[in-house]
Amino acid sequence: MTEHFRLSYNARRILATLRVQGPRSRAEIARLLDITPSTVTRLTGSLIKDGLLGEAPDPWREGQKGYPAKLLNIEPGGVITAGVYVDPDRIMTCLSDLKGTVLSNESLAVPDRSFVAMMTVAGDSVARQVQALGLAGRRVAGCGVSYPGQYSEDPTRVMRIRQFKDWPAVNVARDLSPYFGMPVHHMNDAKAACLAELYHGACTGVRNFCHIWLSYGIGGAAVVDQRPYFGRNNGAAEWGGLFPKSQPRPSGQDLLDTLAAAGLPMEKLSDIEDRHLELPVVAEWRERAAKQLQWLCLVIARTYAPEAIVIGGTLHPQIIEGFLDVIRAAPQLGEDFVTTPPRLVRAARDNLPQLGAAALPIHHLMNPATYAGQAVKGL
Known part of the structure; x- marks a missing residue:
């Protein structure tokens, strides 16, 4: 193509x-x-x-x-890309152009959480949209696929989250590509979401920023000089590792576990509604999680010194906006932090997480950082 x-x-x-x-x-x-x-x-x-x-x-x-x-x-229509975002709650797909304009998209129910079932639904959805827009065989650069999970020593794999415990040890080329009939690129949900903010969202012109993604877990990414910095084995900026799973943490799964312990079991983050936000158990969790995230922003500011920190994710929007309000209202980011803190920015594209996945083929095609050959001045 x-x-x-x-x-x-x-x-x-x-x-x-x-x-x-x-x-x-x-x-x-x-x-x-x-x-x-x-x-x-x-x-x-x-x-x-x-x-x-x-x-x-x-x-x-x-x-x-x-x-x-x-x-x-x-030229926005010079290349079209497909994006697939999968989490325990939903399957979201789209076709996008080079400027991040979503040409078509679908949000689909999860048939069951098996790998084969979810990828079959996603592949059929992409094929249906390509056919509907008359793009078969034309300038579809590839498909990006994102789903939650921490990277392992093998950069083609991510560790399975609790809800995907029955998935195989997924290899991108072997296990993902057959479902989409085009080149496939994979990145976990947090790093793909950061690409959406870099290419099409809140930080298109910001040279250095860090991204915090709040979903079932806590993920993120760092961008240095407009280039994503992934580190060894794609493991840079995996903020969740700073909050051990054995301890209370500002993650969606921790919120679900807290609700279950209080006698309010919920299976999915999407089950949390406005009426739940003022429950005492949720209010206490939000207060504690906001303090933890303020500490994380201090760590990021001390280590990366970025221009901005972007916060987004699949948690209830009011929860994320409440975190931003608390951190912004603090008299200082942390003790002895006397310099101007990074700007705190609400992610602009986390309502379309599949757009981050669709940015993956663009990243691999167009970004100087992904060039695999020898850089020669005249080429």
Whole structure:
């Protein structure tokens, strides 16, 4: 489908620059990236031919003498990607363009929590949307798949959460790809959600930020200089490991366990409704969890010193917004923290977690950090 898209390192740098800074002329790109104008002209010509870039006259030079400069911009429909998000409550799928516009999406009930059943439903959903939009065989760069779980020593696998305890030891190439009929990329739910904020959400122009994802567990990711930093075995920024599972922690599963211990058993996070939020047991949990998250933000601020910390997830929206209110209202992030704290930002895309998964093929296709070849100045 996109076999001909084997983008060079500098082609990826050009696309990354336009994504962050918006339309730019060829001369500006050459200056920003310190590559020759002839190289920029050659590479952008190929990107235009492949449909990844478009160009339009510079409105600031309208009416001026001489040949007016043209501005290059990313062509949203140049590549389409599919996204699949799976958690114990639901299966969510979509097709998206390069600008993060969702062209179609489906939210599906979980038939049962077996791996085969859930991936079959997800694969059928993606195929149905590709067919409905007439995209079969055209520019579908691949499918991103995300689901919760902490990474193991094998970066193609994540450890199974309690609700998926009967899943096999999933290998992406062997076990996921057959369900989708296209190249498949996998990332756990928290890191995929961070990509959605980086490419299409609250932090498209933020150079350095950290993401906290609150779902059944606690996950996250770090972005350094507009590039995700995954660390060894994709294990960077797995904040949940700072809160041992044997202790009270600010996770959705801990909230469910707390409710069950109080005689209010609930199977899913989506079962928590507005009326439950003011129950004394929930109010006490929220107060304790907010303090734990404030401490986590202090740890992030001390270690990463990011410009922003983004908080989102599949917990009830009022719970997440309440955490933000508490942390923002604190007179200081922590004892002896006397510098300006990072901005606390509400995630903009956690209502569409499948969009984070759909950003995975874009990340692998266009980001300089994923370039596997040798970086050569003229390529």
